[in-house]
Amino acid sequence: MMQKARSRLPPGAVPLLGSIVLMFFSVFTGVAIAPIAAEAAGRSSDAGLITGLFAATTVATQLWMPRMLSSRHSPRILHIAFVLLVLSNVPFVAWSESSALLFAGSAARGVGFGVTAVMASLLVVNLAEPSRRGEMMAYFGVAATIPGIAAPALGLYLQAAFGLAVPSVLSAVCAIGGLSIAVTLSLRTGEAQRAGGLLGALRGRSVLLPFLVSGAASAAFGGLISFVPLVLTGPGIESASLFFLGTGIWRALARWQSSRLADRRRPASLLTAGPLLAIPGAVALAAGSGAWFLVAAALLGIGIGIIQNISYLAMLDAVEPHSYGLIATLWNISLDGGVMVGALGLAMLEQAASLTAVLWSLALIFVAGAPLAAMAAGSAPAMSAETQP
Template sequence: MSSGCCDVADPEVTDDPRLFGVRGLVAAWSTSAAAFAGFSLLLPVVPWAIAEEGGSDTVAGSVTAVFMFTTVLTQIAMPRLLRRFGHRATLVAGCLFLGPPSLLFLVSMEPAAALGISAIRGIGFGMITVASAALVGELAPARLLGRATGMLGIAIASSQMIGLPTGLAIAERFSTTPVFVLGAILSSAGLIAAARLPRLETRTGPPPARMPFVLLLLPTVSVGAGAIAYGGLTSLLAIAVADLPVAAALAVLSGSTLIGRFGAGAIADRLGAGRMLPVGLGLAALAMVPFALVADGRAGAVVLIGAAVCFGLGFGVVQNEALLIAFRRAGSEHIGSASAAWNIGFDAGTGAGSFALGAIAASAGYPTAFTVAAVLVPVLPLLARLAGPSERPGVAQSAERPGAD
């Protein structure tokens, strides 16, 4: 697959029929895994460290908010940056912005310093999230794209499954110093993988015509709707049901997401992208009902774990299907825009879910918040589907694969 928006892949890069034989894919997955490992280690530790040093809850929460704010701003600018500098340069820059600044936390954890460092790291994270997904879309041939994006999801989620609990455990057992050092090393290790990416031919012609965003509305809103529920669960579940095995449930949720994402990719490679999206949305929405029952005290640990499995499978399907639909609708000349839209939907949805569902929980209770999420997950994508065209003219030919959404 080639792109007129950034780099054009040499045909030799994509002519191996095996997934792991496609030049550059393993390096792309490894870059993302390393970056997300460093990100995940620090995600719960920085707010915790601020609170431990006497900072307010507002400041502790603000560091993550600032990080995500600069992440989304960077993601908005990424299509233009990819066109100008290409994937390798933006991935290298992203690793440098995300990794080494983590060491500055060793110098100061004062609120102003912590917020500034988080803002810088958010820029790097925004670069990596968009460039890595766009690169997979560039390198993978159409017949393998579903599994290639599924493997990207596995690389990212595996790093998060390990990094999130490990960082906090190290900080609580020893200190924050090894966490900040390890986070810097892991994120910077992505530079090694980035150096192994194949050279792509940069297209020097005029930029492609602007693509109407409405074409990406459905995949962006779909992943955003799932992320709203996900953000609410990761932020509120431990508070709502403190006496149940929430940590185990979240781990199961993450593992199920891996299965759902890769499984959806394998199905998409056989049947076409988009066919499993309603199934994924339905599973994710359905799972929020038992979460509400658990939060209301009418169900216990078994239902909690079952809901986590159901939501993880559904959200994994939604993630992969939404990305594939975005790639198909954007066409080869706008892969960077498709990746940016997907990542913005995911990150903005996660932040909005944490905030909005938290506000609902504060006023009406956790069962109500989870019930609202159950409604939003299918309704928002339906409204997006009704608001825009189903496909871009001629997209079936440019995508080189069957399927409909």
């Protein structure tokens, strides 16, 4: 009976997670079709620029999130962000021939996502008792990962079959659904400001090291997204679509299991497993062929999944609750900023060297992250009685 009671989610968790799923589904659907729309309306180079604009506005918005979270109007800011996600689809439905309006829509999507992503990750951990924080992040990890697997594929299929309007309307409907749930929730974001702000929070090794590990893994993930489609061009097990499907499934499973385990152990002690598993996965991708690509997808998915959730839990474990808003902001910056920096940096490497150099550099990124993760485990605080199950 006690075990059954413990497994029950906190009040408000189910609608919050539902809103998060709809938010991510809306964003990933829109991001998938935006490059096609931009290329059709303008030049081929606009396809990359519109994705870059989305990433840049997302990170720029996240830099302002500590100030927004400290405002007594933060619930209203979340609602406005959902409205921006809805409106970001309007140019893709009504003015798809206008490059300027398509870019404006992508920027609006970036601002909306920057706000909703930070607030979602903060609201999830604020719902749970400290001893069940990992469990709530397990649910969050699945809620964030599954749309990333399904939404781009569905969006691209609908675009090919029916044109831009249908997936854009789907994206808008998902955002409206997320908003309709969000307005019913009792939102508790807490404080996000403290002396020194974001940079001040990074002065402690227990926060800085997981932040760097997360950023490195996200940079490698940005490289995977950008260059695996250029490498895996064959059918079946040598196709990029199967690779990303496998990576996504393993990433969701790793985020689920590692987060639940973090309720029984210090989160930072689990972080080293991420890069150690991802290193052979990256090597298998660079040097392998055939079935080795399935091995690469599994190891990279598990390694990145562990890093994504455990880095956040380790950073939260190192601060007091009044700083959770800063940590949620830093974590999201490490994810989205890391993907952006990795994609751009590895693109320059590919231009200067070769695609093979890019693939091997992915392994080197995880090699660099492994000692940082080990140092994070050594500098983490011991589990307190409050966080023990």
